[in-house]
Amino acid sequence: MVSVCFYFQVHQPKRLQKYSVFDIGTNKSYFDDTKNKTVLEKVAQKCYLPANRLLLQLLKKYPEFKVSYSFSGIVLEQFEQYAPDVLQTFQELADTGQVEILGETHHHSLAFLYSKKEFKEQISLHDKKIKKVFNQSPKVFRNTELIYNNELAKLVEKMGYKGVLAEGADHILDWRSPNFVYTPKNSKIKLLLKNYKLSDDIAFRFSSQYWTEHPLQAPKFAQWINAINGNGTNVNLFMDYETFGEHQWQSTGIFNFLEHLPSEILKHLDNNFKTPSELTKLRPVAELDVPHVISWADVERDTSAWLGNDMQRSAIQKLYEIEQQVKSSKSESLINTWRKLQTSDHFYYMCTKWFNDGDVHKYFNPYDSPYEAFITYMNVFNDFTKKLKEVSTWQRKKQKLTVNV
Amino acid sequence: MNVLMFGWEFPPNNSGGLGTACQGLTKALSKQNTNIIFVLPKEKPPNTEHCIFVSTNTNVNVRYLDSPLLPYITSKGYEKLRKQNTSYGTTLFEEVHRYAELAKQIAENNKYEVIHAHDWLTYLAGINAKKVSNKPLIVHVHATEYDRTGGNGINEQVYEIEKQGMEEADKVIAVSEYTKNIVVSKYGIVSDKIVVVHNGTEMEQHQINKTTEKLVLSLGRLTLQKGVDYFIYAAKRVLDLRNDVTFIVAGSGDMEHALIEKAAELGIAHKVLFAGFLRGQQITEMYSRASVYVMPSVSEPFGIVALEAIKHHTPVIISKQSGVSELLNHCLTVDFWDVDELANKIVAVLDYSVLAEELRKNSVEESKQYTWEPAAKKCLALYQEVRSW
Known part of the structure; x- marks a missing residue:
């Protein structure tokens, strides 16, 4: 059967x-x-x-x-x-x-x-x-x-x-x-x-x-x-x-x-x-027994499509570094945006490993190059952290005010 | 294979990428059993060291013609030069024709199977040599009048010579698909007569210790074609955001004064340094300090400098209107007119060190394949093809 x-x-x-x-x-x-x-x-x-x-x-x-x-x-x-x-x-x-x-x-x-x-x-x-x-x-x-x-x-x-x-x-x-x-x-x-x-x-x-x-x-x-x-x-x-x-x-x-x-x-x-x-x-x-991470991607069947180079690793590390701050902001819109920035595709677009051969992967990439993907992502990320800082500062001030009252 | 080649400059007496290209190509050809008789117009008496340098390291035989032609000179510039020295013909075009006349004699007195002429100043010489010898002619398009003028104020006489050369040639070599498109669309040459042979570079890798200063480099002739004015505008946009960046403009040319004035007018003269024309060790030193190299050309048939910057381990931002952008994957590209986008990418390379590092690492690796050897192979195959006709 x-x-x-x-x-x-x-x-x-x-x-x-x-x-x-x-x-x-x-x-x-x-x-x-x-x-x-x-x-x-x-x-x-x-x-x-x-x-x-x-x-x-x-x-x-x-x-x-x-x-x-x-x-x-x-x-x-x-x-x-x-x-x-x-x-x-x-x-x-x-x-x-x-x-x-x-x-x-x-x-x-x-x-x-x-x-x-x-x-x-x-x-x-x-x-x-x-x-x-x-x-x-x-x-x-x-x-x-x-x-x-x-x-x-x-x-x-x-x-x-x-x-x-x-x-x-x-x-x-x-x-x-x-x-x-x-x-x-x-x-x-x-x-x-x-x-x-x-x-x-x-x-x-x-x-x-x-x-x-x-x-x-x-x-x-x-x-x-x-x-x-x-x-x-x-x-x-x-x-x-x-x-x-x-x-x-x-x-x-x-x-x-x-x-x-x-x-x-x-x-x-x-x-x-x-x-x-x-x-x-x-x-x-x-x-x-599968101690090491596997995936269904590429011949390597590993995570190198999303985390194979330093741009990818640096971008995603920075994103998760601010998790605590994002969550304690209690701002639904900030949390939601932060989560949308976690989608694996953003990191996939920064992949350089197949870029030389004009691979079919390019078909799925809205950017001209992985470098463009990284620049756009990091600029967005920098704007996001700026907004996050503003919200946190404002909340601290508000808290102070409440305490004083 | 014996080739009669017409050029107009050869390092160290060169003012741009054309001489470098002729040197690289001829060296690689000579390693592939090709004997080259290289005809040059003379600007000043040849310096012996240079002659020995060429003839000992390669099979190239440099011959000098008595002519003040400069490769990138404009008619106007030539008039100026003419006033200082009256023993030459009165206009640039007279010189072109004189060079072409003298070419007949050389064509008669030498043995070769193919004629190869580099750019418009030598096309008439190539045509004359073909008439005298009945040997096939290849014209090599390194640049066109459309590149030099950005499409505005085309010199009809230059255009006519270019067109005539391409028409009378048995084959046309274009240095990029970008240039091939211009040859087809602006000169009406059928595309199957044109072969694309990308340039290479013979420059060695220069592993250099980068300094940490934020320095943005542009290096090239200061002419309209090179788009350095867009570099100045982008500098202004970057300096609007921050003041920890220095911009260096290396090179000389007819736009130098206008560019200096432009920087002053934008209030950034203290942040934009004009370094003049650099050679050899000076260039290496400049790259060792540069965080990023920018080639903002309005129309760049190839752009060897981008490959040289990469060989010096410098990340590059290049104009999409360039031949070299067809070859390079690991670089940033911009439309030359998109000043804000150029500024955006400059800031990104300066701020995101992983980006600079990834670009550097991958472009150095990628550039290893772009040597003159494959270019010479293609030329040789073309010689064999036209000879057998």
């Missing part, structure tokens, strides 16, 4: 607008609302709306079919603001009862690596948001970019999650297969590992003319799933939802592939679909 478990990531950052040193202290807004709206609307047309429509049909047609999603809180906010119709179709999907929503950090942040306190607060913010929007309580956790280690598993286990997702990276699995359920070292929570080969066949290689398996069609892919029977209990296909229509354009045949996939997989009577929560009911085959 092989259970296919789909998880789709839905996320769009709140991109910053160009922010010069001359903008500091001018009250210019940090975020590029126009661009964020344009991008969201574009991706809605190319991906979210057609993919949701198709999945809704498929879920109705095949009651055995199941999928799961994880939404960043900031993409949900942007749906509410710019594309309520998209949000509505996601809600319809959730209402089918065949769709599970996962937990994550509200601001798609790297907080786990810098502040456990902030990490937990963002998870609980997200939890509330998901309850409100989808009327579900996440039972399985996925951290930003599948960033994971033993410590993370322990932490979310304590928070009550039944399962946690991670990359089925070669260097943690060694000879073992990602197609079973594991537990982290000294934990009871279930560890669900991405089958990166089969996931990336869809997410990255689908339209590649250089790939020997091109063109990939549903029957062939279903055969690869069938072949796992006897060698595994589950196949975890984890990918960005934008794979459908945005990363792989409609003209590549990606929707056609998706449309035929459930029926092809169900042709084999030993196959079925399971949500992540259902997988956590399976018996784990072994403990997996």
Whole structure:
């Protein structure tokens, strides 16, 4: 018996607008609302709306079919603001009862690596948001970019999650297969590992003319799933939802592939679909020790896409250094802005490691160069700390006044 | 392979990047089994040391023509020079034609397979040599009249010579895609006749101990093309925010006085220092003090100086209107007219030390590939192609 478990990531950052040193202290807004709206609307047309429509049909047609999603809180906010119709179709999907929503950090942040306190607060913010929007309580956790280690598993286990997702990276699995359920070292929570080969066949290689398996069609892919029977209990296909229509354009045949996939997989009577929560009911085959941080990014499967150079590390350290001050300001708008500055994408845009080869990563970068990304981010940060200082000074004065009175 | 090459300056008697480019290219070519007869107009009698330097280190044979041509001279500037010395022709164009006449003789008296002419002053010489010898001609576009004038007040005579050279050449070399676009759009040359050969630099890495002072450097000829006025305006914007920054303008040219006056008029004369034309060790010293190098050119066909600044471990901010920006990833770029953005980036490099360090580290690494060797290889392949026609 092989259970296919789909998880789709839905996320769009709140991109910053160009922010010069001359903008500091001018009250210019940090975020590029126009661009964020344009991008969201574009991706809605190319991906979210057609993919949701198709999945809704498929879920109705095949009651055995199941999928799961994880939404960043900031993409949900942007749906509410710019594309309520998209949000509505996601809600319809959730209402089918065949769709599970996962937990994550509200601001798609790297907080786990810098502040456990902030990490937990963002998870609980997200939890509330998901309850409100989808009327579900996440039972399985996925951290930003599948960033994971033993410590993370322990932490979310304590928070009550039944399962946690991670990359089925070669260097943690060694000879073992990602197609079973594991537990982290000294934990009871279930560890669900991405089958990166089969996931990336869809997410990255689908339209590649250089790939020997091109063109990939549903029957062939279903055969690869069938072949796992006897060698595994589950196949975890984890990918960005934008794979459908945005990363792989409609003209590549990606929707056609998706449309035929459930029926092809169900042709084999030993196959079925399971949500992540259902997988956590399976018996784990072994403990997996992951002392060092892994992620699902790049060939390195580490955090170097966000924290690989000194600009990235310096920017994020400075941001978390002011956590205490931001929180004690009690200013909701300051706290909220500080959190939006935590979104991992801001640091991703500063990555220099692939900049030489004109990599596809550039496609996702709104800046001309990682250096421009850093300059804009730091100028915004400097304006933010200035505002923070003003608020703190004002509050101290107010406090003094109250004491004196 | 034997090449008859027409140039007009050669280090140390050069006033800009063109001589440096000719030196770099010819050295690299000579290492690839190419013999070059390098024809030069003479500004003053050749200094022996220089001749030995060229002929001993390379296969380049420097020959001097009796001509006062200077590579970057304008017609007006030439008139001035002419008044001081009456033994030469009366206008720059007469000199160009005289140089071209003398070229015939040299073309007849030497053996070579290909003619290679560098920039407009030598194009007529190249054309004449082609007529005499029936050998294929390549013209090498290091700059055009559009770059030198910024598109305003184009000298028609210069334009005509440039156009004629490009038309009569069998192939045209452009130093960048940026220049190729100008050759296509302004001179009407078909694009498959043009080959882009990016310049390189033969400069060694200079690991230098940077000082901590906040010093912003611009280095280049002080002409309209180089956009140094935008550098002065950006300095003003930076100094509006803070006064702990010094700006250095190194180089000489016809805009020098206007720039000094501009700085005074903006009230920043005490913060903008004019260093004059620098050479060798002086340049290295200047880079060792510079926190950042700025090349604000209005139109820069290539911009070798940016590569040299990087070799001196200096982060660079360069104009988007430049050829070198096609090559460099690890630099900051600005539109030359965007003074506020230039000021923003200058302040960023000064304030964010991790930015300066990341730029420095990555650009030094990146610049290692930009030597003259690949440029010479491309030229050689082109020689072989035109010879076989």
